[in-house]
Amino acid sequence: MGIEIRLLGGFSVSVDGEAVPARAWRLRKALGADAIVVRDELVTLATAATVDVDTFEAAVAAARTAGRSAELEAATGLFAGDLLPEDRYEAWTEPRRSLLREQFASVCLELAERHERRGRIGDALACAQRVLEGEPLHEPAHRFLMSCYARAGRRQDALQQFERLRAELRRRLEAKPDAVTRALYRSLLATSVADESTPRRLPVQLTTFVGREHELKEVGELLGSKRMLTLTGAGGTGKTRLAVAAAEAAASRFPDGTWFVDLGRLTDPALVGEEAATAVGIQVPAQRSSADALAQHLAHRTALLLLDTCEHVIDACAVLVEELLRRCPQLTVLATSREPLRCRGEHLWRVSGLCLPEAVELLAARASEAGPAFTLTDARAAPSTNATCSS
């Protein structure tokens, strides 16, 4: 006999999947007289039962140990709402309710940070918003949203998030945001003008970014220590996608700009410098070379230049990169190429295809983006999908 007790989002009991009616206490009838023991005013179940609070807490602990987004996401899905909301003013429920809420909030925010690191800004914002649905005054969630908007270049949204918190606190508690939140707001105000002028010209991705957590972390770290990093690998392995996501995530470390130079359509190697200058948005004077003008423009800038698809104009790319790195000490170059550029200082990083679960996730994401009619069920995922992804 399976007994399931729900305490999150409202009290209910099910026996073998059948809900026991709320107002009629028929558990003794449903389970049989022996299943319930009343002793010293204490009602005890003689049969083991599943309690949703225990399931949620075990999932949170397991997700933290595994340290993976999928498990964290699954754990947040088990939080159906506040503990016993109908007993809101019962003193014994309050500490436990707060504790559970806080566990839910911290998992959501951890997930939000992971999404942001992977360049999934929409998912990151949605995760933090879930915290505010239950707790509209949760300041860490507000702070995350403010910072995330700011890092994504959405200054107005960042400032409005603070205004919303301020208004809500005033209305409900006649209180002000705490000191940390106010300091963040001040720093956003102070840097907002600089932020607005910080160029970040990376291609906007219209599809979701899948997997690659470790790769993003590694490439992100290398962008902090190497000045010339080339992502190599066979065609279609995801070099461009990974490079753009890594550049997006690292953009705040390059306050003077992050630019994407698309060399894929170029046929004349003599035009590599010009293409890069156009991407950076500078005018090249008639008497100067593009490389020279670019080097002068970037000479004192802490910036990131992403050269995408270098393999067919590889020698010209190598010459340009060497000149830029020599003359621009705070410049970092990230390149994608099927072949190494073989220029001085180049650090190679090989991109391999997505692992099988990520490939299946990518296929499912694309299918559901194409139309809601298709969802990848377990039955569909195996084994034909696996075969498609690994081939």
Ligand SMILES: [Mg+2]
């Ligand atoms: Mg590419």
